[in-house]
Amino acid sequence: MAGFSRLPVELIDAIASSVARKDLLSLCRSNHKVNSVCIRWIYHLVVLESRAPAIACFNTIISNIYPARSVRELILRFHSDLMLKAFARVMRAALEKLTALDALEISTSAELFVLLSGLCFPRLRQCAIPFSVDTMSFLQLHLKLVQLSVDPVPDDSLQFPATFDPVQLPDLQIFRGPESVAHAVIPGSRTSHTIIFWDPRLQTDAATVFEAIGVSGTRLCKVNNVVVAWNPMLVTAAARYIPNVSSLSIRNVSAFQAPAELEAFFSCMDEPMKVLSALTSISVVQEITPGTLEAEDLDWEFQTVRRWGDISPNLQCCILPSETKWMRSPSNVWYPRNHSDNAADMLTRFRWFIETVIGSTALPPAYSAVLEMISGKEMVDALKRAFEQEGAVPELHLAHIPAGISMTFIPSPSTS
Numbered sequence: 039m040a041g042f043s044r045l046p047v048e049l050i051d052a053i054a055s056s057v058a059r060k061d062l063l064s065l066c067r068s069n070h071k072v073n074s075v076c077i078r079w080i081y082h083l084v085v086l087e088s089r090a091p092a093i094a095c096f097n098t099i100i101s102n103i104y105p106a107r108s109v110r111e112l113i114l115r116f117h118s119d120l121m122l123k124a125f126a127r128v129m130r131a132a133l134e135k136l137t138a139l140d141a142l143e144i145s146t147s148a149e150l151f152v153l154l155s156g157l158c159f160p161r162l163r164q165c166a167i168p169f170s171v172d173t174m175s176f177l178q179l180h181l182k183l184v185q186l187s188v189d190p191v192p193d194d195s196l197q198f199p200a201t202f203d204p205v206q207l208p209d210l211q212i213f214r215g216p217e218s219v220a221h222a223v224i225p226g227s228r229t230s231h232t233i234i235f236w237d238p239r240l241q242t243d244a245a246t247v248f249e250a251i252g253v254s255g256t257r258l259c260k261v262n263n264v265v266v267a268w269n270p271m272l273v274t275a276a277a278r279y280i281p282n283v284s285s286l287s288i289r290n291v292s293a294f295q296a297p298a299e300l301e302a303f304f305s306c307m308d309e310p311m312k313v314l315s316a317l318t319s320i321s322v323v324q325e326i327t328p329g330t331l332e333a334e335d336l337d338w339e340f341q342t343v344r345r346w347g348d349i350s351p352n353l354q355c356c357i358l359p360s361e362t363k364w365m366r367s368p369s370n371v372w373y374p375r376n377h378s379d380n381a382a383d384m385l386t387r388f389r390w391f392i393e394t395v396i397g398s399t400a401l402p403p404a405y406s407a408v409l410e411m412i413s414g415k416e417m418v419d420a421l422k423r424a425f426e427q428e429g430a431v432p433e434l435h436l437a438h439i440p441a442g443i444s445m446t447f448i449p450s451p452s453t454s
Contacts, residue, residue: 081108087115093125096132106135113143114150129153140164145189151176163209169198169216177205177223186223188215190235198240216240221247225254233262236272244275252279260285266292268299270306277310286314287321287357295324300359304342311349320346321357323377331383335360336374336390343372362387369404393431396421 057079081099086092092114099106130153141164144151148168155172158179165180166187167173173188186207202222210227213220216235221242224232236244251258258280263272265288276286304322311317343356343364356364363377374387392413395405410418425431 077104078108081105083111085113096128099132109136111141117147185212188219217242225250230259235264244272248275248279262287268303273310277313281313282316285319291325319355331386371404371408397431
């Protein structure tokens with residue numbers, strides 16, 4: 039240990055950065071030099087999951103300037119429904135000393151977030167905070183944020199306006215949060231990736247949000263939308279005001295969804311797709327786990343992705359409600375892959391693709407070429423002969439094996 043303490047500070051720091059926390063605590067007892075280095079790494083990331091450890095940590099930060107200056111990331115994962123004045127006083131006093139804080143996560147508790155009212159962390163670049171009455175005032179004090187996540191708090195008693203006054207966050211690159219906050223902070227920023235939660239209670243028009251973003255000159259690359267209803271105007275507004283978006287996602291998290299609404303949504307998609315010429319990926323999925331995957335679902339989605347591919351030439355990937363991830367090959371062949379981790383559905387998709395390619399005379403030759411790459415030319419030729427002689431694709435037997443999927447079929451005597 040004496041030899042370790044004689045190492046250069048830079049080398050001690052490099053070693054300490056990869057040492058387990060319990061070992062850092064042991065090293066701290068070596069001497070003042072090693073202690074000062076290890077303290078920085080012990081308090082570099084502070085994760086507090088209950089009140090008792092939080093109080094102990096806060097008291098240490100209050101009483102010792104070295105831990106306070108070492109904290110770069112603070113994560114608070116506990117709730118404090120019963121907020122005692124003594125606890126609130128200790129927590130706020132500790133937070134006031136975190137002058138080097140770079141990242142803050144306090145999204146699970148609006149009660150704890152209240153204690154941050156008026157506090158400014160001059161070096162804060164990343165934060166995950168709840169959506170509350172204090173959210174916008176907090177952002178006004180932290181204009182150098184690069185990543186911002188605002189989590190909706192499930193409290194129907196809270197009333198928020200449909201829009202807020204703009205908050206200039208010129209360095210913001212990644213945003214996740216409600217549409218009203220997006221409308222206030224994204225315009226004029228450097229945001230390229232965003233997840234927007236659309237709250238029907240706010241009744242905020244998608245065109246209002248996307249127009250403000252588009253007019254400001256902010257170039258969004260990836261836009262994920264979380265909705266509770268299939269609203270065609272969402273895609274229409276995106277096509278009109280942010281036509282250069284490269285990835286667009288709509289995820290419906292409602293527990294009650296009518297198939298007719300989804301059909302109506304898809305019926306309005308073709309026109310916006312003509313404008314979204316830079317789109318390479320689109321996802322339209324629902325939170326409800328789909329039932330048994332049927333060939334009819336894949337037939338319909340196959341027609342859809344081929345049509346969209348003709349409309350939008352840069353489109354490479356489509357994830358649709360059956361949880362199928364449709365990929366486009368360089369030879370303009372659309373083929374299905376799993377989006378969810380479901381082995382049975384993977385076999386269903388593989389069988390569907392084989393039967394569709396073998397049984398179709400209208401598909402371009404490139405589809406057969408891709409199938410030959412997957413299944414082998416001899417197998418494809420045998421299947422084609424069987425189809426030509428019997429007028430139907432023979433029954434396939436597919437199974438998972440360590441190397442992938444095995445495929446066999448028993449030809450009739452006339453084709454063998």
